[in-house]
Amino acid sequence: MPFPPEATLADVGEFALVAELTALFEQGDHVLVGPGDDAAVLRVKQGHVVVSTDLLVEGQHFRNDWAEAVDVGHRAAAQNLSDINAMGGRAHSLTIGLGAPADLPARWALSFAAGFAAECAKVGASVVGGDLTRCDQVVVAVTVLGACKLTPVRRGGARPGDVLALAGRQGWSAGGLAVLTRGFRSPRALVEAYRRPEPPYDAGPAAAEAGATAMIDVSDGLLADAGHLAEASGVALDVLSDSLEIPEPLQAVAQATGADPVRYVLGGGEDHSLLATFPDADRVPDGWTVIGAVSEGEGVTVDGAAYDGDAGWTHF
Amino acid sequence: MPFPPEATLADVGEFALVAELTALFEQGDHVLVGPGDDAAVLRVKQGHVVVSTDLLVEGQHFRNDWAEAVDVGHRAAAQNLSDINAMGGRAHSLTIGLGAPADLPARWALSFAAGFAAECAKVGASVVGGDLTRCDQVVVAVTVLGACKLTPVRRGGARPGDVLALAGRQGWSAGGLAVLTRGFRSPRALVEAYRRPEPPYDAGPAAAEAGATAMIDVSDGLLADAGHLAEASGVALDVLSDSLEIPEPLQAVAQATGADPVRYVLGGGEDHSLLATFPDADRVPDGWTVIGAVSEGEGVTVDGAAYDGDAGWTHF
Numbered sequence: 001m002p003f004p005p006e007a008t009l010a011d012v013g014e015f016a017l018v019a020e021l022t023a024l025f026e027q028g029d030h031v032l033v034g035p036g037d038d039a040a041v042l043r044v045k046q047g048h049v050v051v052s053t054d055l056l057v058e059g060q061h062f063r064n065d066w067a068e069a070v071d072v073g074h075r076a077a078a079q080n081l082s083d084i085n086a087m088g089g090r091a092h093s094l095t096i097g098l099g100a101p102a103d104l105p106a107r108w109a110l111s112f113a114a115g116f117a118a119e120c121a122k123v124g125a126s127v128v129g130g131d132l133t134r135c136d137q138v139v140v141a142v143t144v145l146g147a148c149k150l151t152p153v154r155r156g157g158a159r160p161g162d163v164l165a166l167a168g169r170q171g172w173s174a175g176g177l178a179v180l181t182r183g184f185r186s187p188r189a190l191v192e193a194y195r196r197p198e199p200p201y202d203a204g205p206a207a208a209e210a211g212a213t214a215m216i217d218v219s220d221g222l223l224a225d226a227g228h229l230a231e232a233s234g235v236a237l238d239v240l241s242d243s244l245e246i247p248e249p250l251q252a253v254a255q256a257t258g259a260d261p262v263r264y265v266l267g268g269g270e271d272h273s274l275l276a277t278f279p280d281a282d283r284v285p286d287g288w289t290v291i292g293a294v295s296e297g298e299g300v301t302v303d304g305a306a307y308d309g310d311a312g313w314t315h316f
Numbered sequence: 317m318p319f320p321p322e323a324t325l326a327d328v329g330e331f332a333l334v335a336e337l338t339a340l341f342e343q344g345d346h347v348l349v350g351p352g353d354d355a356a357v358l359r360v361k362q363g364h365v366v367v368s369t370d371l372l373v374e375g376q377h378f379r380n381d382w383a384e385a386v387d388v389g390h391r392a393a394a395q396n397l398s399d400i401n402a403m404g405g406r407a408h409s410l411t412i413g414l415g416a417p418a419d420l421p422a423r424w425a426l427s428f429a430a431g432f433a434a435e436c437a438k439v440g441a442s443v444v445g446g447d448l449t450r451c452d453q454v455v456v457a458v459t460v461l462g463a464c465k466l467t468p469v470r471r472g473g474a475r476p477g478d479v480l481a482l483a484g485r486q487g488w489s490a491g492g493l494a495v496l497t498r499g500f501r502s503p504r505a506l507v508e509a510y511r512r513p514e515p516p517y518d519a520g521p522a523a524a525e526a527g528a529t530a531m532i533d534v535s536d537g538l539l540a541d542a543g544h545l546a547e548a549s550g551v552a553l554d555v556l557s558d559s560l561e562i563p564e565p566l567q568a569v570a571q572a573t574g575a576d577p578v579r580y581v582l583g584g585g586e587d588h589s590l591l592a593t594f595p596d597a598d599r600v601p602d603g604w605t606v607i608g609a610v611s612e613g614e615g616v617t618v619d620g621a622a623y624d625g626d627a628g629w630t631h632f
Contacts, residue, residue: 032364033468036548038402038533039368039460041468048348049365051444052355053411053459057451086354095369097413097457128367135373141413141457143369144355152349152357217354232352 003106009134010102017106018132021113025127030092040128042093042145050146052083058138066180069108071195073115075270076140079219081123082199082272084146086217088153088208091125091146099135112140123201150208158214158233158277164292165284166244167203167274169193170222171261174268175250178257187249199272203287207276210285215276221269223307226300229275236297238304239266243291266307319422326418333422334448337429341443346408356444358409358461366462368399374454382496385424387511388456389431391586395535396460397439398515398588402533404524405464407441412458415451428456439517466524474530474549474593480608481600482560483519483590485509486538487577490584491566494573503565515588519603523592526601531592537585539623542616545591552613554620555582559607582623 002020003012018035027034033041054076056062062072077094084091096116098109109132117127125144158164175187176194185191199217207215216229223239230237246261254261277294278284301307318336319328334351343350349357370392372378378388393410400407412432414425425448433443441460474480491503492510501507515533523531532545539555546553562577570577593610594600617623 033403033470037470038399038531039366039405039462039468041403041464042365042367044360044363044365047360049358049360049461050355051358051409051411051459051461053413053445053447053457055413055415055447055449055451055455055457057415057449057455060450083354087349087357089355093367095367095459097369097371099371099373099455129369131369131371133371133373134376135371135453135455137452139371139373139415139451139455139457141369141371141455143367143411143457143459145365145367145461146355148357152355154349154353156353215354 005107007106008103009100009106009109012106014132017109020110024113024117027128028092028124028126031126031128035129042128044147048148048152050084050087050089050148050152051143052080053141053143054080056140067195069111070115073112074119074196076142077116077119078197078199078272080142080144081119081125081201082217084144085199085201085204086215086274087148088150088204088212088215089146089148090205091123091144093126093128093145094120095143096127096130097141098130098132099139101136102134104138148208153208153212153215153276155214155216155229155232158229158235158294160235160294160296162213162277162279162294163281163284163290164237164239164294165276165278165288166291167288168200169198169271170218170273171250171265171268172247173197173270174264175253178264179253187252189249190253193271197270197272200274200287203274206285206287207274210278210283212276212278215274218271218273218275219269221267222275223266223300224269226275230298230300236295237292237300238295239292239300239302241303243289266302321423323422324419325416325422325425328422330448333425336426340429340433343444344408344440344442347442347444351445358444360463364464364468366400366403366405366464366468367459368396369457369459370396372456383511385427386431389428390435390512392456392458393432393435394513394515394588396458397435397441397517398533400460400462401515401517401520402531402590403464404466404469404520404528404531405462406521407439407460407462409442409444409461410436410458412443412446412456414446414448415455417452418450420454464524469524469528469531469592471530471532471545471548474545474551474610476551476610476612478529478593478595478610479597479600479606480553480555480610481592481594481604482607483604484516485514485587486534486589487566487581487584487587488563489513489586490580491569494580495569503568505565506569509587513586513588516590516603519590522601522603523590526594526599528592528594531590534587534589534591535585537583538591539582539616540585542591546614546616552611552615553608554611554617555608557619559605582618
């Protein structure tokens with residue numbers, strides 16, 4: 001740590017902190033101009049640029065008593081990288097805007113940046129620019145840029161007769177949050193999953209290559225995001241609850257709290273799993289599990305019936 | 317206005333508000349997928365992608381009692397578009413993250429977005445995506461993407477013997493802030509300049525085509541940003557105060573407050589003028605004024621001497 005452990009952002013000052021943060025970000029070969037100029041400059045191949053942005057707000061998207069700064073960094077990167085994944089693309093570059101109170105420990109910002117950089121390294125993406133400013137709350141604004149070789153996979157292409165498939169862990173983060181909300185710290189695997197989601201970064205491009213007709217990142221909740229896909233495609237979706245994997249630690253939590261574990265899987269959002277539709281089950285690639293079917297109509301059902309659990313998340 | 321005038325974000329709800337905001341953003345021909353999917357998809361020509369990001373925080377970068385929401389929108393767009401301008405590029409796409417309290421009037425968000433879109437339209441750029449979330453303060457996170465045909469103009473290329481030149485208004489916004497700080501609302505031209513900067517959007521690409529050796533967006537202050545350029549280039553800069561235009565309304569304010577009007581021009585930052593260096597005065601294009609010279613050494617002087625005025629702005 002280049003600063004005294006108790007040093008705040010105000011103690012360290014903007015320029016010294018930016019220099020330390022920038023040193024954490026390795027630049028890929030595609031970065032002609034990295035952090036430190038008016039803008040970054042990237043060499044891109046002919047094709048499509050995929051871009052997405054997200055805001056994370058302290059107290060709203062993370063709590064500093066439930067997650068270390070390094071975890072918040074992993075998570076902020078993961079949720080953005082996942083948006084590129086959900087188009088069938090691969091992320092190459094990100095920017096970070098960090099708003100923070102003057103009395104925030106400088107080590108928080110450095111640990112956050114280290115976690116962010118480590119998550120980006122999983123897919124070979126570079127942090128190419130950013131902004132640092134004073135704010136009453138910690139606010140993290142991330143924009144991610146990626147490339148997709150093939151036609152991007154949108155939300156609106158599902159057709160009756162397609163199968164619905166899921167890739168990645170689902171319900172783990174929601175289970176971790178349920179544990180933390182009750183004041184517990186275990187099962188550790190679920191708490192870790194809440195702190196650091198593990199999106200299935202290869203599943204998006206694999207689905208695109210396999211001919212997925214529609215795809216979405218599960219961030220609001222499996223049923224909620226299935227609803228967004230159904231609405232955009234003008235179709236009905238049915239989820240077969242027997243096809244959903246209920247991980248062992250989630251069964252344990254459900255038993256302890258008296259809740260139905262399927263509820264976490266259907267309602268949970270922040271694992272950043274992917275939902276996609278494919279023309280038939282034979283085209284569903286490795287890493288994906290068929291969990292339902294597409295038919296004419298509208299809305300999302302579970303085992304053919306309306307589901308009355310907590311199905312999602314809105315910001316206001 | 318699609319909502320009752322007194323409706324808040326909480327009254328309107330996230331999805332209805334996003335739908336109204338999205339309708340304000342016209343999409344250019346290069347936008348294959350606009351707002352509403354996991355990510356936007358842009359068709360870009362072979363070449364360089366230029367990207368920059370900025371955070372604006374209520375109370376820090378704007379005050380709602382000094383600026384209408386539409387002005388904040390113009391300003392948020394302008395300061396980002398200017399970063400692309402300063403590389404010699406042209407902006408084509410932007411994303412907006414908006415954090416806001418639940419009791420913010422929905423019309424504030426709509427007016428902000430209308431101003432933002434109108435500023436982007438000046439350069440033909442599209443708002444291709446965004447995020448909306450709850451936050452105690454109003455926070456605006458913008459990322460801008462652009463293209464540059466030629467080699468981008470960086471901060472570090474100035475050489476001894478080059479001339480230093482300025483494009484765009486300088487000192488107007490600082491004059492407007494001085495007026496507002498004293499509780500006045502005139503001269504109106506300065507107050508307007510503080511609310512809505514007018515960056516010289518054609519001057520950046522023109523400088524790149526004319527062979528500018530270095531360029532920077534004046535956002536912290538003319539002398540402060542000249543210092544950044546001098547440091548990155550490893551040269552000394554001297555500004556000739558006689559070459560600086562002192563606009564008439566600034567002279568009036570200086571007279572009323574007893575301040576030296578040159579102080580606003582040298583210290584002011586938020587007009588988003590451009591500073592650049594050129595190999596010789598003959599290559600300085602229309603719209604640019606030679607205001608000084610580059611020599612061996614370090615630091616920035618005014619008329620050959622150190623300047624002791626207020627020369628800039630730091631965030632912590």
